[in-house]
Amino acid sequence: MKKTKKLFALLMVMVMVFSLLTACGKSKDTKETGSSSDKKTEETKTDSTEAKETKAPALKDASLKVWGPQEQQATLKELCNEFQAKHPEAKFTFEFGVVSEADAKDNALRDLSKAADVFTFSSDQLGALKDAGALYRVTLNKDAIVAANSESSIKACTVDGEMYAYPSSAETYFLMYDKSKYTEDEVKSIDTMVNKDLGDGITNFSFDSDNGWYLSSFFFAAGCQLFGPDGTDATQCDFNNAQGLMVGKYLLNLVKNKKVANHDDGKLQTAFKEKKLGATITGSWNADAVKKALGENYGVAKLPTIKLEDGNEYPLSGMANFKLYGVNAQTKAPAESMALAEFLTSKDAQKVRFEKHNAAPTNIELASDTATLSANATVQAVTDASQVATLQTSIPQSGNFWTPAEAFGQGLADGSITESNMQEKLDKFVTNVLAALK
Template sequence: MKKILAILLAGMMTATALVGCGGGDASSKTDNGSKADNGSSDGAAKIEGSIVDDSYFGDEGTDSKPVTLKVWAPDAAVSLVKEQVEAFKKAYPKRKFKEISVVAQGEKDAATNILNDATTAADVFSFPSDQLNKLVDAGVISQVAFKDAVTEANDEGTVKAGTLNGTLYAYPETNDNGYYLVYDKSVVSDEQAQTLEGVLEACKKAGKKFIMNAGDGYYACTFAFTAGVKIDGLEKDGITQKFVKYDEDEAVATLQAFAKLIKDYRGTFQSLDVANIASGFAGGKCGAGIDGSWDTASNQKALGDNFGAAKLPTINVNGTDKQLISIFGYKYIGVNGSSKFPATAQILAHYLAGEECQLQRTEKLGWGPSNKKVQENKAVTGSPVLKAIGEQAKNACIQVNVANTFWDPMANLGNKIIADTCNPSDAAAMKKLLNETISNVRDEG
């Protein structure tokens, strides 16, 4: 990785610090052999909102060195990000931009694709908070060049989750990376939406589907978390998933309750990709589902005035209603450490993560902002979806420091619980499944 604005910042801002998630030298050597400062500061940077002084481009964007960048954005945001990139280019009329392409790339696969070949990956990319460790550990993500401005503008939780060993590595983009219950109000009443039993009964009565992607570990971990099997970061080795203590009998009983309820509503409960929720609403086949803010616009369009949103419901376990526990995190914009235009990539990432762009994504896509000023906007305070996600966030495990081995065992747990062969009354089999899941997450099995 090259030094970032080293001359302009007179040594106050340098290239990426490569620090492994398990510890290590906070001033690791960069590719050119220079020392990278741990935790960059804006120094004397002139920053107004999402705009930094033109001089920070250095020799990038000149006639002799026109800028070529690639940006990865999720499918739903590609069109808007293209518009934002054009606005960015207009904000710096003195600079030469040969091309800034915006390419669709799923956020959950961003880290994997960058690790495959950072030199051909995007210069600027979006990713969820749980991928930060592997990006830093592999040394493929640059530290944030405008730390002070970013820290001041965004809420503390997102800044903290984007920081490792005192270094901020990513520009906060959202504060809403979680899921909630979305439902057709003509099918499910607001009261019925409070319990999973009520939701399923309403959908069955109307001949509609309830959709949850139980075969995806991102959603299936809800079964384990609700049972009390919650994660608590990583062990000291920086690799192995740590779990909080839990009551095994209660955990088994909770998983049995899920299995029985799903079996009782076989045909109504459908384990499908979340993309089927909006299309199901539009086609009149879906009554409710578990979805995220990234699909807000499509779900609202499909349901119109019948659009309903609430935190996840409860499930009754041996006579007690238990709140469903989900996973909740944040989304970030990162800068590829192998970018040939590191200064421009940093400036663009800062712009795309800034107040104006976050507000646009909130208004047009329904995303929840990390920017403190945007959080006070009526587009946020008046959003039933962001309210629902905010309430669910109080009943969630934070999606930070999640082991690579976490997702597949959780997906297997979900698939086993919803399988036709699952016997909800077999406590011994459920206990075995639970123990195998945890063992596999910890990579001991």
């Protein structure tokens, strides 16, 4: 009996030990399961937080000041009315101001507290606006905005990996020509155009030769870089290398040619109107005037090639700019302002500007709609050109480029730059571009 009791006691001890071991095992499993659950909860919270950061909350009543160029005031008001209709949960009061993209930075920085909540500006102003603390970082629907627009336009909105603006339209230059003077094949090459006899008193080709925006396209064609491969290195400009020297010599001969003229916007419009110009490099802002002057002979094409002394043909590569919308960092209604900026740069809004203002879309879906774009040859030309153009940088050092470029272009025209001193002049050009900012 004692033996049985001892055996029974021993069995009970073993059961208890086994139970404890099992409990410990379950406790461990439960802890791991709990960790996994916690991890999932954390992931869910993270996803929820990200969603909250990228999805606009319900909007509230707000008074919003909006700036835009004179020619787009009616369109801007129309789009803001549509924005209000889309958000009946809130009541918006809009105040509109006439400020062009070119003047936006100076107007905003004059007194940020009085500047618009939402305003449009040229992408080359982004760096200065961001450094001045004038722009509200894009935090709502960022992923969707990035996915909807071209890579180059998003790059134009970005500083140090952060997005500070919304892309609206692309802007660059292309070839505009008189189809009664050149065929589609002839406008593929500057040299072909210049060598054609168009008769007395006719300028075969023109461009704004002392404007760095256009002058740069010749250097970019040969592979030269302004501020490094991505335009952000303030210590790099190689316009004076071997390729740049070939470009300089080509430009010298081109500018000296009597069949070539230095035309700004006013001069090229007059020349086309008088039927005294074969082709020019310009942008969509001159399209209406030139179309009116040439009628059915109005033609557009991608930038032509140049033949350098090494015997190779190089296609010109333009400098691209973008029209952007930004939100004032001091706005009292950030969510509403960001929602409006996103709406004003949406696919539908870009289509309205395309139809009414010859604005080339950055929205990928719209820019890929050849059926729609083909109805407007000018916008198609801008869209095509912007895809292969070099982005106009917005780093502060870029302010040092324009004056030396203008001086170089003027030197080509007035004879102070010659083939024998070309290297010296290019070296000076680059030195001035890279000089320390004052």
